[in-house]
Amino acid sequence: MSDIFREVEEDVRRERLEKLWKAYGNYAIVALVLVFAGIAGWQFWQRHELAERQKVADAFIAAQRITNAQTAASAFADLARTAPKGYAQVARLSQAGAMLMSGQRDGAIDLYKQLAKDDSGAVGSVARLRAAWALAENASRAELTELLKPLDQPGNAWRPNAREVLAYADYRAMDTKSALKKYSELATDPESPEGLRNRAEAMASFLKNGGAVNYGTVPADAVPPPPQAGAPSEPAPAPAK
Numbered sequence: 001m002s003d004i005f006r007e008v009e010e011d012v013r014r015e016r017l018e019k020l021w022k023a024y025g026n027y028a029i030v031a032l033v034l035v036f037a038g039i040a041g042w043q044f045w046q047r048h049e050l051a052e053r054q055k056v057a058d059a060f061i062a063a064q065r066i067t068n069a070q071t072a073a074s075a076f077a078d079l080a081r082t083a084p085k086g087y088a089q090v091a092r093l094s095q096a097g098a099m100l101m102s103g104q105r106d107g108a109i110d111l112y113k114q115l116a117k118d119d120s121g122a123v124g125s126v127a128r129l130r131a132a133w134a135l136a137e138n139a140s141r142a143e144l145t146e147l148l149k150p151l152d153q154p155g156n157a158w159r160p161n162a163r164e165v166l167a168y169a170d171y172r173a174m175d176t177k178s179a180l181k182k183y184s185e186l187a188t189d190p191e192s193p194e195g196l197r198n199r200a201e202a203m204a205s206f207l208k209n210g211g212a213v214n215y216g217t218v219p220a221d222a223v224p225p226p227p228q229a230g231a232p233s234e235p236a237p238a239p240a241k
Contacts, residue, residue: 060087063094069102089115089123096127100134109134113147125151125158132165137172144169160192164200171203180207 060083063075076095080088092115100108112131116124132147144166145152151162167182186192186200 057087059083060091060094063091069098070104073098073102073104089119093123093127093130096130100130105134120150129158129161129165132162136165136168139169141166141169141173157191160186160189160196164196167200167203171207176207180204183207 059075059079063072063079066072066075073095076091076098080091080095083091092111096108096111096115099105099111109131112127112134115127116131118124119127128147128151132144135144135147148162148165150156151158152166153159156162163182163186167179167186170176170179170182183200183204187197187204189197192200
């Protein structure tokens with residue numbers, strides 16, 4: 001009897017499936033077609049995106065290999081206009097560096113500052129530091145402090161780098177006491193990168209040994225006085241034999 005009931009159940013189930021297929025079979029086929037089309041479209045888009053990223057990467061590497069700084073700056077500027085956001089930011093950063101190397105200092109600093117304003121991440125932080133180093137030779141201490149203020153905060157990973165610029169600014173201003181204090185702190189700061197600690201230790205040692213003392217100007221070479229009237233002149237040297 002159990003076999004008969006099983007056969008009846010299977011017939012009923014088959015009949016129900018047939019009714020469902022007749023009612024919704026076309027919709028199921030359309031849904032499957034859409035699913036497969038979506039998968040194919042997504043895979044095509046992924047391949048397209050990968051190809052585009054590869055093209056941008058190749059263009060970026062090609063621009064990096066240009067030895068003429070002014071030509072490289074133009075290449076990076078062109079790339080920044082067409083590349084996706086991430087590559088565009090890095091291209092603008094490289095453009096500013098090439099501009100600085102080619103003597104376009106003011107334009108490079110303006111571009112660095114604009115990048116720092118537009119981006120609060122790594123690119124903006126690097127741009128802010130590079131702008132500060134470009135200004136460190138002749139900018140006022142107050143200007144550098146204001147520029148580096150977003151980085152010179154407790155817990156900021158870029159703080160040691162920012163404080164190195166400020167220490168150098170103190171050194172340039174002959175504020176030896178403040179420069180020595182900052183370099184000494186950086187030399188022992190566990191948050192400072194190893195290379196920065198080594199530089200800070202070297203500068204601290206240099207300052208401790210009086211390296212920043214201003215000894216004035218080098219005196220001019222002594223000029224012998226003109227000979228007195230009637231005084232015998234020195235004999236001319238004998239010609240070489």
